[in-house]
Amino acid sequence: MRTSKRTQILEAAARVVEREGIKSVTFDSVAAEAGLTKGGLLYHFASREDLVRAIHQHLADRWESSLAAAAGKPASEATAAERLTAYTRVATQSATRAELLLMLEGATTVEHAAPWNAVTERWAPPPAAPTDDPVTLDRFIVRLAADGLWLYESLTAERLDPDLRQAIAERIAGTLGHDGD
CATH class of the missing domain: 1.10.357.10 (Tetracycline Repressor, domain 2)
Structure with a gap:
């Protein structure tokens, strides 16, 4: 089964947390980790807080x-x-x-x-x-x-x-x- 973009983003965000801590979760760091654009993240998450809630x-x-x-x-x-x-x-x-x-x-x-x-x-x-x-x-x-x-x-x-x-x-x-x- 193909992983959704949202799941790919959340897995990438978890890797950023794993490596650098929660404070390092930014649209730029997660986009780079996921191989997406910042706009691609904004399509799924309106704010950093939405992204952090979704990671939890x-x-x-x-x-x-x-x-x-x-x-x-x-x-x-x-x-x-x-x-x-x-x-x-x-x-x-x-x-x-x-x-x-x-x-x-x-x-x-x-x-x-x-x-x-x-x-x-x-x-x-x-x-x-x-x-x-x-x-x-x-x-x-x-x-x-x-x-x-x-x-x-x-x-x-x-x-x-x-x-x-x-x-x-x-x-x-x-x-x-x-x-x-």
């Missing part, structure tokens, strides 16, 4: 696609345990610098955080309130452990052996005990 959405959508692939189904068709297991398995993949920078930047802007938060809410939401339910607490601890694995590899120069990383992710996921809900 694009990468969050890509993350959700990985989660759905790991679960073998969309979040709406998966049980809570299946969603969290998929979330844990996707944590075996290190984040790209672009994903980290955009997630960090997004945490300071409600509009930028929305796509990331929506994915998290579908796949691994935190407990709604304090709870004495050990299953609910265990599930959230599993999510935190998966997030920790993801961040560990993303923020350190040390790379875990792929088999070890997979074994850790499976051990975290295995603590869930599939009770079918």
Whole structure:
């Protein structure tokens, strides 16, 4: 299937963020990376802010696609345990610098955080309130452990052996005990 121009632009913008950071995302830098004219970008994005919002959405959508692939189904068709297991398995993949920078930047802007938060809410939401339910607490601890694995590899120069990383992710996921809900 042929990639749309919009997707090509967003992938090029993600590469600019990966290499140079978010502040380097300009129409000129993204146009050069995508092999397009500045006018070609303006056709798809009216402003830099529209482009940045679209990058957030694009990468969050890509993350959700990985989660759905790991679960073998969309979040709406998966049980809570299946969603969290998929979330844990996707944590075996290190984040790209672009994903980290955009997630960090997004945490300071409600509009930028929305796509990331929506994915998290579908796949691994935190407990709604304090709870004495050990299953609910265990599930959230599993999510935190998966997030920790993801961040560990993303923020350190040390790379875990792929088999070890997979074994850790499976051990975290295995603590869930599939009770079918």
